[in-house]
Amino acid sequence: DSGVTQTPKHLITATGQRVTLRCSPRSGDLSVYWYQQSLDQGLQFLIQYYNGEERAKGNILERFSAQQFPDLHSELNLSSLELGDSALYFCASSLRGGAGGWETQYFGPGTRLLVL
Amino acid sequence: AQTVTQSQPEMSVQEAETVTLSCTYDTSESDYYLFWYKQPPSRQMILVIRQEAYKQQNATENRFSVNFQKAAKSFSLKISDSQLGDAAMYFCAYRSDLSGNTPLVFGKGTRLSVIA
Numbered sequence: 627d628s629g630v631t632q633t634p635k636h637l638i639t640a641t642g643q644r645v646t647l648r649c650s651p652r653s654g655d656l657s658v659y660w661y662q663q664s665l666d667q668g669l670q671f672l673i674q675y676y677n678g679e680e681r682a683k684g685n686i687l688e689r690f691s692a693q694q695f696p697d698l699h700s701e702l703n704l705s706s707l708e709l710g711d712s713a714l715y716f717c718a719s720s721l722r723g724g725a726g727g728w729e730t731q732y733f734g735p736g737t738r739l740l741v742l
Numbered sequence: 743a744q745t746v747t748q749s750q751p752e753m754s755v756q757e758a759e760t761v762t763l764s765c766t767y768d769t770s771e772s773d774y775y776l777f778w779y780k781q782p783p784s785r786q787m788i789l790v791i792r793q794e795a796y797k798q799q800n801a802t803e804n805r806f807s808v809n810f811q812k813a814a815k816s817f818s819l820k821i822s823d824s825q826l827g828d829a830a831m832y833f834c835a836y837r838s839d840l841s842g843n844t845p846l847v848f849g850k851g852t853r854l855s856v857i858a
Contacts, residue, residue: 628786659845669833671845684845714785731846733779733787 629653630719630734638740644705647737649717651698657681657720658700659731660692664713675700707741714738744769746836748849755824756857762809763819763852765834773839776810776817777846782830790832793817795839821854829856 629652639645651658660672662685671684675694686692689707694700704711715738718731745768755761767776778790793801793810800808805825809818821828831851838844 628788661846668850669846669848671847674845682845716787718787730777730789730792732789736785736787738785 628732628734630717630732632715632717632734632737634737635735636738636740638742639707640742641707641709643707643741644703645707645739647702647704647715647717647739649700649702649719649734651700651717651719652732655719655721655732656698657729658694658698659718659720660686660700660702661716661718661733662713663716663736664710669716672702704739709741712739712741744771744774744836744838744847746834746847746849748832748834748852750852751850752853752855754855754857755821755828757824757826759824760820760822761824761854763821763832763834763854765817765819765849767815767817767834767836769815769836769838771838775837775839776808777835777837778806778808778817778819779833779835779848780828780830781833781851782827787833791819824856826856826858829854 631650633648657676659674663669672686674682692702714736716736717734720729774795776793780788791803805822807820833851834849835846
């Protein structure tokens with residue numbers, strides 16, 4: 627158990643719909659990362675938040691957005707869903723996520739999204 | 743941009759034997775970190791081992807060790823005394839040591855089977 631929690635574990639929805647994925651980082655971690663794991667694209671970084679502020683952005687679609695709340699939990703919002711958005715979405719956390727790449731990122735169990 | 747290549751989509755090993763998973767990466771940076779993550783059927787991403795590029799000594803964690811060849815940009819994972827529980831997808835990952843916030847860049851993964 628990494629200490630990172632994600633809800634829900636599974637999500638089935640239809641094209642065009644909107645969903646929200648939730649992540650609670652490990653106690654004390656300030657930085658949250660979102661990754662998408664799909665069969666064709668592998669594991670790709672989407673976005674990072676640090677202490678409530680967006681810090682880095684990767685291959686995140688405009689239909690996707692995220693935020694980190696004062697209690698440090700984060701939500702990833704996916705809208706106008708398409709079949710290709712079906713994937714496993716991971717949240718990871720680290721203590722600071724700032725300068726240097728030495729910090730280990732601890733991953734949550736993931737949310738499996740299926741768009742029908 | 744950095745890229746990580748895992749040239750072996752699948753590998754198999756007999757229980758109690760040793761197996762080596764390959765990883766190469768491309769970067770123009772001199773300071774960075776390399777990781778191996780394990781993803782068992784539960785889909786949880788578990789950190790196996792990490793290596794700092796400035797360290798010449800190869801990292802070791804119990805039965806897991808790496809062969810880090812900086813000049814060749816190679817970072818292989820050796821699993822000794824393989825156990826059934828080692829069966830999983832293994833991902834090699836790179837993280838820059840630049841100041842700021844750099845995400846993990848993953849390879850496509852190697853699926854390891856352990857034969858009893």
